[in-house]
């Protein structure tokens with residue numbers, strides 16, 4: 001019978017030895033019997049997911065896991081989010097993430113317009129469209145402060161500042177600059193838009209109401225991370241799968257999945273945090289596996305715990321992934337007629353000590369029914385180094401998995 005495939009990705013799950021854990025990593029310290037069963041029955045290795053010189057972002061790492069040449073296909077964040085919002089991108093169109101931010105006395109107070117609600121933000125984005133939309137330009141409302149802007153004929157060689165990187169600094173110093181002179185007209189146009197948006201939004205009723213409620217107004221747009229439509233070949237045309245699905249609470253990952261030709265499946269209660277609906281995700285993955293040949297199941301929780309620098313929370317998220325997702329998937333698929341190949345890995349480490357991503361290789365395990373297992377009996381950063389696959393890079397992991 002034809003093999004089906006599932007990748008279970010624990011975002012940022014890999015880490016470094018931590019003193020408070022007796023110099024173990026959270027993966028070593030956590031009680032993970034099902035990951036260890038998988039390691040015992042399967043074959044392990046480690047994977048380089050961040051190409052040399054690239055920023056260890058989740059988009060880079062997840063594109064690598066799926067076997068894409070990141071330098072060739074990586075576009076801005078807006079392009080990926082647009083896909084998860086159902087916005088089609090046409091040739092010649094540039095797409096950007098467009099935050100609604102709060103500016104106070106000429107300085108960026110926060111990147112989120114005081115964490116504006118989705119309902120309020122939609123009114124503001126619609127208003128901006130009424131006033132500013134034209135043949136070339138349009139705004140698309142998303143969730144809370146996260147929206148998308150499309151500009152036909154825009155040149156993406158821009159030097160933009162992510163607003164969350166510069167709270168407290170003067171917005172004028174952070175206006176859009178260019179990487180090439182050819183992009184100057186695009187930069188000038190967008191910078192004018194930022195100023196115009198401030199005039200339009202400052203006294204909009206939504207913001208007046210927020211101010212009387214002592215909330216920060218969302219009084220400026222902030223476009224950044226420009227890109228075009230990613231030139232990604234579908235996984236279904238590269239590998240022996242007819243259809244596939246992506247399950248994630250994160251727009252970036254959904255977007256990558258959609259461009260990779262996967263169907264995005266939403267799970268109620270999937271929050272991207274440690275209180276996410278683990279059982280719901282496991283069930284959705286099983287349902288999707290009945291319908292599709294491949295499922296990419298992404299769980300964000302351990303990355304969040306890493307960013308918070310909370311090793312015990314991270315251990316909990318790893319144990320939840322093990323006992324509330326992997327256990328169910330292992331036990332259920334064992335009863336099925338068709339063989340199911342299962343892989344577990346993170347996209348990148350998010351060490352609790354430094355609270356951000358690193359570019360170190362990540363541990364992976366691949367279990368395919370019928371294959372002879374290697375010597376590895378548990379799953380963590382160190383055990384897998386004795387695994388059959390050794391250190392893989394580029395598209396070697398996905399080719400090995402689908403082979």
Ligand SMILES: [Zn+2]
Pocket residue numbers: 011012057058059061303347348
């Ligand atoms: Zn990540």
